[in-house]
Amino acid sequence: MSNCSTSLAARSFGTVCSPQLTSSLTQMCSMLDTAAEQMMVHKDFQAAFETCDRGLESLANMEQEDSRCGDFKAGFCILGIQALAELNQWHGVFSWVLQQYEHQETIPAKIMQMCILLYSKVGEPASMQEAARVWLHCPSNSRVTGFRAVAELYLLHVLVPLGHRDEAVELIVGEVGSAAFTEEQRQTALDVVEEKEQHNQEPPLNPGISPNSEITAHPVSTRGSVTRKLEAMLRFLYRNVFVTGSGSFPLRRVFLAALLLYMLFFRLDPALPSSFMWISKLLQLLRQMWTATFAPYYQAVKD
Numbered sequence: 001m002s003n004c005s006t007s008l009a010a011r012s013f014g015t016v017c018s019p020q021l022t023s024s025l026t027q028m029c030s031m032l033d034t035a036a037e038q039m040m041v042h043k044d045f046q047a048a049f050e051t052c053d054r055g056l057e058s059l060a061n062m063e064q065e066d067s068r069c070g071d072f073k074a075g076f077c078i079l080g081i082q083a084l085a086e087l088n089q090w091h092g093v094f095s096w097v098l099q100q101y102e103h104q105e106t107i108p109a110k111i112m113q114m115c116i117l118l119y120s121k122v123g124e125p126a127s128m129q130e131a132a133r134v135w136l137h138c139p140s141n142s143r144v145t146g147f148r149a150v151a152e153l154y155l156l157h158v159l160v161p162l163g164h165r166d167e168a169v170e171l172i173v174g175e176v177g178s179a180a181f182t183e184e185q186r187q188t189a190l191d192v193v194e195e196k197e198q199h200n201q202e203p204p205l206n207p208g209i210s211p212n213s214e215i216t217a218h219p220v221s222t223r224g225s226v227t228r229k230l231e232a233m234l235r236f237l238y239r240n241v242f243v244t245g246s247g248s249f250p251l252r253r254v255f256l257a258a259l260l261l262y263m264l265f266f267r268l269d270p271a272l273p274s275s276f277m278w279i280s281k282l283l284q285l286l287r288q289m290w291t292a293t294f295a296p297y298y299q300a301v302k303d
């Protein structure tokens with residue numbers, strides 16, 4: 001938005017500040033230069049807006065002695081819009097513009113473009129819907145430079161984001177579309193509207209849940225339940241077989257073989273993250289079994 005408004009303002013300054021001006025218009029040109037300097041050089045947006053406001057008040061009290069008065073007015077409005085946006089006072093931009101032009105149909109095309117882009121950027125495209133519709137359906141505006149740009153911005157940044165498909169199609173195939181676009185451009189615009197409509201009809205995916213989440217959730221929870229039951233069973237066998245000293249080496253070997261068969265039967269993949277907890281608990285239990293089995297021999301060797 002900043003680059004857009006700066007370039008528009010620069011073109012306006014070049015238009016209104018040459019050729020020879022009367023004294024009153026020379027003063028307006030000086031105020032416009034001051035506002036531009038406050039905006040672009042000093043970044044003093046409040047001062048720039050106040051300068052634009054004073055310039056517009058002076059223009060309103062002047063007789064329209066020169067056709068360039070309209071260019072001065074547009075230049076002040078362009079800088080004023082940018083200043084309000086920088087001050088985060090965007091909600092009052094269009095009402096302030098209407099104070100200067102009174103009627104929506106008389107607003108210059110480049111200012112309509114700026115307002116549509118601004119309200120679209122802040123997520124409030126509906127604020128410009130009625131004003132842009134009235135402006136585009138004004139017969140005199142269809143001949144001004146920038147009419148096609150306003151129609152395109154209204155379509156892409158207001159109607160399409162709001163999901164107003166019928167009004168968008170009517171705009172394209174109706175009088176506004178015929179005056180603004182070529183046949184090829186109208187077809188492209190219709191394709192864009194249809195594509196957006198199809199996209200809106202697709203059911204949204206929850207970004208936090210993958211499509212396979214319901215499928216994978218049940219095996220994971222089942223694996224966790226089996227792990228807890230197996231751990232309880234192992235601890236029970238450990239207490240009743242090894243700690244009591246009633247077990248023998250063949251029995252231990254049978255028990256370990258049963259564990260290996262369990263792993264093969266359930267196809268436990270050690271590379272799967274879901275297997276980490278199971279393997280960790282199994283390793284812990286095996287270490288306890290090893291310690292209980294051979295600790296007496298180590299103790300005897302040390303003694």
